Amino acid sequence: MAEIQEQARPVAPPPVVIDYTRQPIVVVDDLHIVYKVYGAAREKSSGATALARVLRRKDRPQTTTVHAVKGVSFVAYKGDAIGVIGTNGSGKSTLLKAIAGLLPPHTGGVYTDGQPSLLGVGAALMKDLTGERNIVLGCLAVGMTPEEVKAKYQSIVQFAGLRKGFIKYPMRTYSSGMGARLRFAIASARTHDVLLIDEALATGDAKFRKRSKAKIEQLRKDAGAVFLVAHQLDVVEETCNRVLWLDDGRLVMDGEPKEVIAAYNEAINK
């Protein structure tokens, strides 16, 4: 296991407290995520050092570690829509990937009641296939049956609201906003136990954001919990009932959107 470079962990974090009057859906307990980066930290190159590096690498490739999430703990309950905010590199996407089960904890744990689904900016739709084909494949990929796909197809097309005719064009001809709309329309066509949305709404226009907000509200009611990573704080404030603020991998604040966003704005404008 990679060694955590971060030394300073002076006090043990408080244990997560679960409110059993509500239904916990995600429990994140003192989570640490460490990336191992191979081939980093090279010395300056000359012929001799390059040869030495090649020889040395044969049995000991140079690695370094990035401690991206540092002791984060919280509980998400059924019906929560949680915004995750923070500056670039603060660990938001890493946290979402860990909740989705795509990154193993270095230490600590993530427990989810049900299946998490991560909808990222790069969610796997096929650029050379038409919107139509991508809807079918995307729906099957998020676990819908062919019958469900048939039944939901029209509403997905309608929700995505692409310009006329575009649904029959290959996705490589779509703008990034159009692609994001289609991804969100597909992912939100079924209910999810835990839906993780990473910047997917960022490129949508105001009208689409309004529709997305209504959709997320519906998903919150039908499903478990929704997590939303976004740099647009107004989107987070409009859409979420709770906000987590991460800074340098640590959870700085967890609370009411207005309160957390105000504190975050104050910190970044200092």
Ligand SMILES: Nc1ncnc2c1ncn2[C@@H]1O[C@H](COP(=O)(O)OP(=O)(O)OP(=O)(O)O)[C@@H](O)[C@H]1O
């Ligand atoms: N695959 C990776 N390998 C190594 N380090 C990574 C990897 N992905 C992210 N990191 C590092 O982990 C830290 C947190 O990155 P992360 O992408 O989670 O931040 P973020 O808050 O989502 O950033 P942004 O707002 O820019 O999307 C950063 O220091 C980043 O460089």
